[in-house]
Amino acid sequence: xxxxxxxxxxxxxxxxxxxxxxxxxxxxxxxxxxxxxxxxxxxxxxxxxxxxxxxxxxxxxxxxxxxxxxxxxxxxxxxxxxxxxxxxxxxxxxxxxxxxxxxxxxxxxxxxxxxxxxxxxxxxxxxxxxxxxxxxxxxxxxxxxxxxxxxxxxxxxxxxxxxxxxxxxxxxxxxxxxxxxxxxxxxxxxxxxxxxxxxxxxxxxxxxxxxxxxxxxxxxxxxxxxxxxxxxxxxxxxxxxxxxxxxxxxxxxxxxxxxxxxxxxxxxxxxxxxxxxxxxxxxxxxxxxxxxxxxxxxxxxxxxxxxxxxxxxxxxxxxxxxxxxxxxxxxxxxxxxxxxxxxxxxxxxxxxxxxxxxxxxxxxxxxxxxxxxxxxxxxxxxxxxxxxxxxxxxxxxxxxxxxxxxxxxxxxxxxxxxxxxxxxxxxxxxxxxxxxxxxxxxxxxxxxxxxxxxxxxxxxxxxxxxxxxxxxxxxxxxxxxxxxxxxxxxxxxxxxxxxxxxxxxxxxxxxxxxxxxxxxxxxxxxxxxxxxxxxxxxxxxxxxxxxxxxxxxxxxxxxxxxxxxxxxxxxxxxxxxxxxxxxxxxxxxxxxxxxxxxxxxxxxxxxxxxxxxxxxxxxxxxxxxxxxxxxxxxxxxxxxxxxxxxxxxxxxxxxxxxxxxxxxxxxxxxxxxxxxxxxxxxxxxxxxxxxxxxxxxxxxxxxxxxxxxxxxxxxxxxxxxxxxxxxxxxxxxxxx
Numbered sequence: 001x002x003x004x005x006x007x008x009x010x011x012x013x014x015x016x017x018x019x020x021x022x023x024x025x026x027x028x029x030x031x032x033x034x035x036x037x038x039x040x041x042x043x044x045x046x047x048x049x050x051x052x053x054x055x056x057x058x059x060x061x062x063x064x065x066x067x068x069x070x071x072x073x074x075x076x077x078x079x080x081x082x083x084x085x086x087x088x089x090x091x092x093x094x095x096x097x098x099x100x101x102x103x104x105x106x107x108x109x110x111x112x113x114x115x116x117x118x119x120x121x122x123x124x125x126x127x128x129x130x131x132x133x134x135x136x137x138x139x140x141x142x143x144x145x146x147x148x149x150x151x152x153x154x155x156x157x158x159x160x161x162x163x164x165x166x167x168x169x170x171x172x173x174x175x176x177x178x179x180x181x182x183x184x185x186x187x188x189x190x191x192x193x194x195x196x197x198x199x200x201x202x203x204x205x206x207x208x209x210x211x212x213x214x215x216x217x218x219x220x221x222x223x224x225x226x227x228x229x230x231x232x233x234x235x236x237x238x239x240x241x242x243x244x245x246x247x248x249x250x251x252x253x254x255x256x257x258x259x260x261x262x263x264x265x266x267x268x269x270x271x272x273x274x275x276x277x278x279x280x281x282x283x284x285x286x287x288x289x290x291x292x293x294x295x296x297x298x299x300x301x302x303x304x305x306x307x308x309x310x311x312x313x314x315x316x317x318x319x320x321x322x323x324x325x326x327x328x329x330x331x332x333x334x335x336x337x338x339x340x341x342x343x344x345x346x347x348x349x350x351x352x353x354x355x356x357x358x359x360x361x362x363x364x365x366x367x368x369x370x371x372x373x374x375x376x377x378x379x380x381x382x383x384x385x386x387x388x389x390x391x392x393x394x395x396x397x398x399x400x401x402x403x404x405x406x407x408x409x410x411x412x413x414x415x416x417x418x419x420x421x422x423x424x425x426x427x428x429x430x431x432x433x434x435x436x437x438x439x440x441x442x443x444x445x446x447x448x449x450x451x452x453x454x455x456x457x458x459x460x461x462x463x464x465x466x467x468x469x470x471x472x473x474x475x476x477x478x479x480x481x482x483x484x485x486x487x488x489x490x491x492x493x494x495x496x497x498x499x500x501x502x503x504x505x506x507x508x509x510x511x512x513x514x515x516x517x518x519x520x521x522x523x524x525x526x527x528x529x530x531x532x533x534x535x536x537x538x539x540x541x542x543x544x545x546x547x548x549x550x551x552x553x554x555x556x557x558x559x560x561x562x563x564x565x566x567x568x569x570x571x572x573x574x575x576x577x578x579x580x581x582x583x584x585x586x587x588x589x590x591x592x593x594x595x596x597x598x599x600x601x602x603x604x605x606x607x608x609x610x611x612x613x614x615x616x617x618x619x620x621x622x623x624x625x626x627x628x629x630x631x632x633x634x635x636x637x638x639x640x641x642x643x644x645x646x647x648x649x650x651x652x653x654x655x656x657x658x659x660x661x662x663x664x665x666x667x668x669x670x671x672x673x674x675x676x677x678x679x680x681x682x683x684x685x686x687x688x689x690x691x692x693x694x695x696x697x698x699x700x701x702x703x704x705x706x707x708x709x710x711x712x713x714x715x716x717x718x719x720x721x722x723x724x725x726x727x728x729x730x731x732x733x734x735x736x
Contacts, residue, residue: 001193001527001608001643001684028482031544031726038539040453040472043444050099052438061089063102068442071458071467078102078123084130085121096148100125101164103142103151112188112683114197115140120153122164133162134169141185141198145206152184152200152209159184159200159211161257172209172255172262179221179239182214187248189241190214192684193642194276195334203280208308209255210265210278210286216248224680224687227710238683243637243644243658244651250275252288254308254316265303266315274642276333283344284308288318289333295646298330299323300338300349302364322349322362322369328572329646331357331529339382348372348390350379352565359390361409372411378562386440391417393432399562400489400501400535402431404445404463417463418445425465431536444469448537450487453479483508484539485546494585501533502555502586505546514594518551519736520601522587526579527608528647529561529568541725545732553590557582575636575648576615576661583612584620591623602626602736604728607685607714608633614663614693621671626736628728630677631714634689635662667696673735674704677724679712705731
């Protein structure tokens, strides 16, 4: 259940019409105009070029080359409209190492959250020519070899390599079979929870490919109907391992392209484990992550270059370079967990071993990890390493914000690079995202805060601003003219003494003294390690409701992220209990404010937030008068192995952690209005969750409302998303 950009709800009532009229001259915009007036411009598709002095970006169907030194345009690299590319447009691109060829993806069709099939094309810049990568069918996960002479891809669960000299095709595996064996791309649960869609990696010398092989033949199947306007709907069946159930058996294999020999890499005797990342050091060693089923032990493993080249048909041996354990869980690993340095002998690990997420320097020969960063704040990502300098984003300023810093690999010489005052520019607070150049001589920053939509700037490596590429001046003028509300941050303490962060959105003319009583919508996600209360800009359908006289409040309770390990992991083994207590406490605190109408407080959530919305209206039925739950989990027994078990343990070992907080068991406590919303094509949180909740409510004799969206997925796509959001506005106006 990777974090969604959750769409939040609002509320209205006949009684609220009088209040709204007294503080607002009328809506300045409606839901239908959000996507027209309030979408910030940006600089998209940015790729640093090999020289570190230029970058490319996508502009009106063209790949345009720009200079880092001044942001000026330096020519068009590819123009889809002038080429023979079918349809005249592309969805993604990548350069070969020498930048003479470009891999283009067209006719992209999504599979799950990150995966897709596409028609891939090779554009040869020297010859000004296009070639279809392979004419035998649609491909997945295509990637250039480091020398730029070949491209590997997956088709129908098998791995292939195309030689770009003559476009001959070599088949690496031949045992791929839908719902049985997968080579080179992950199964559903790895893709969803470990957040990647390609499970093969080229060696630096382009002579080998390492890939994961998934045998999911023993994983139970899940089916849902696809209606699609057909007389006889057809079932869609795929492998979905539910908590406590059977996972795929995963092997790491290595193909030598010269000999065609495929060998297995020794990943240990334990087969019920995870191998969530593979990669290569610059020196040609193969590394991979190894995580046990309970996900409380993480190991970085290494198969040395010499072992890869010897041993005949025997498995390639591997050894552990780094091990971390926890009495609860080791934070889910990703691309940022380990960063090998260019010398291949040292590596950075991002770890919570001191209670906060920080960077540690390790050596392949062993020894105690040495801290590079430290303090009561967290490193959120490693942006780059250049020489002995590390560039990273962190929460050092505030858990609500992100800024870029650099520091020596020895932990000395730390310097903040973004948000600092310089000539003609004041210091600023908010959230940064960074796109660095090769060699980190320059970087692009994408900045926003609660009152400032996206600003894109070009910087030198020391943080100095070279040029502002996009400042969204027109959008800023629109926001001021329409008096669009701005988030106001606050903190409060729960009865147990825990301080929580929150924000509120209030309408123009807001009366804090209490002459007007406002209905309040609590919005939240609340999942482990998540964050909704953040100093970044965004608008959604809740803004439509706020301008009509509503107050929207969001609180990040215990279990959410970026406030240290203990705050996040205290919910372990009991998902939903502390989180629900905190949202109920937040609602009671809001109800005590002079401006709030305590009889009109509702709660909304999507996915994990839907699970929470249900628990809150059932366990807090004296404070919450309405709830909207979109695509909710209603029992963690219905959800997948990786996400559920890391936070709740296995159901065989912790049944109460699964059942005590399942809203299904509290259906008879419903007192207020409830809307359940789900898509029947949701491959992530199955509609089974809402159906079982509905059955429990029916058995309990409790009235509720329900909206079903045929064939739509977890994000209510491809057709229902706008309908859902408009429905939520209408529902809350009617019932709160």
